[in-house]
Amino acid sequence: MKRIAVMALQGAFIEHERRLQALGAETFEVRQLADWNQPKDGLVLPGGESTTQLKLLTDLGLLEPVRRDILAGLPVFGTCAGLILLAKEVEGEPYPRLSTMDIRVRRNAYGRQLGSFATEHEMEGVGRIPMTFIRAPYIESVSGEARVLAEVDGHIVAAQQGNQLVTAFHPELNDDPAVHRYFLSLLPPSNPSTPSTPSTPSFSPSL
Ligand code: GLN
Numbered sequence: 724m725k726r727i728a729v730m731a732l733q734g735a736f737i738e739h740e741r742r743l744q745a746l747g748a749e750t751f752e753v754r755q756l757a758d759w760n761q762p763k764d765g766l767v768l769p770g771g772e773s774t775t776q777l778k779l780l781t782d783l784g785l786l787e788p789v790r791r792d793i794l795a796g797l798p799v800f801g802t803c804a805g806l807i808l809l810a811k812e813v814e815g816e817p818y819p820r821l822s823t824m825d826i827r828v829r830r831n832a833y834g835r836q837l838g839s840f841a842t843e844h845e846m847e848g849v850g851r852i853p854m855t856f857i858r859a860p861y862i863e864s865v866s867g868e869a870r871v872l873a874e875v876d877g878h879i880v881a882a883q884q885g886n887q888l889v890t891a892f893h894p895e896l897n898d899d900p901a902v903h904r905y906f907l908s909l910l911p912p913s914n915p916s917t918p919s920t921p922s923t924p925s926f927s928p929s930l
Contacts, residue, residue, distance in 0.1 A: 725910055728753050728763040730789075732779040734771020734804060738895035742903045743767070756784050764910045765798040768805025768821075770857065770893050773830070776804055777820055786821065793823045798886045800906040806889035807860055814863070824887050825867035832861040832878070846873040846881050846890075849901045854880065854892035861891050 727743050729736050731752035740750040753759055753766075766789070768776075780786045793799050793809075801809045808820045810828040831838070838858045845851050854875065862879035865871055873881035873890075880891040888909060894902035 724749050725764045725907060725913070726751065726762060727765045727767060728759070728761070729767045730769060730776070730780075730805075732783070733775050734769045735802075735893065735895060736767070736769040738893075739767045739769055739802075739903075742895050742900060743907075746900055746903055746907060748907060753785070756788070759785060759788055763797070764913075765800070765906070766793070767906075768799060768801040768808055769895070770803030770805060773804035773807035773820075777808060780808070780821075790821050790823060793821065793887065796886050798906070798909045798911075799823075799888070800903075801887070801889045802893055802895065803857065803859055803891060806862075806891055809887060809889055810862075813860075824882075824884050824889065825869040826865050826879075826882055826884075826889070827863045828860045829863050830860045831858050833859060842875060844873060844875050844880075846902065848872065849905045852894065852899050852901050853897040854890075854894075855896045856880075856892050859891045862889075 725748040727748050727750050729740050729750050729752055731754050743750050751761060807813060807828055807830060809824040810826045811822045811824060812827040814829040839856060841855045843851060843853050862882055865882050869882050869884040871879050871882055882889050888906055
């Protein structure tokens, strides 16, 4: 069974947990550094408020360990604020975040009036899905190994760079499990040769 760490410092993390569990994965919440040291096959960075999340990650000493593991290949799925944390560049905010993904992002990009909206669109590798945007960022450009998976009205709203998957929208808030299923498909297969538990030796008490 796959074990997914869900960053639970702030924002919409419970919805991700429910969705992943419904797809047969096990989840655990990361609230402090000790939680991070548990074995895991992947990580979800939920939506919420990226500035608050960044401050908490920094204060709790999680920023560097999480960054290191992502760069070492840990599969990660960032939605909305999670996408912002993974971006190497955020328009007008030149300070470090996790900064592992070659994407340039604009925060609160849809302006006040269009802050939140829902639509339905195609996402590469996933199909046609509902997309809910809540004061969402969009990706202005991708570079390096990052590639575009979905565009809505000329703006990039989903991208992938190897083990890193991001969406500007919130698939955990819709009924469709396709994006989470896609994320789980990025996880390396479990090692089938799990060592068998040694059999308990039976003792015949000598009388
Ligand atoms: N506007 C938020 C931010 O900039 C992101 C919104 C979200 O995660 N739904 O952090």
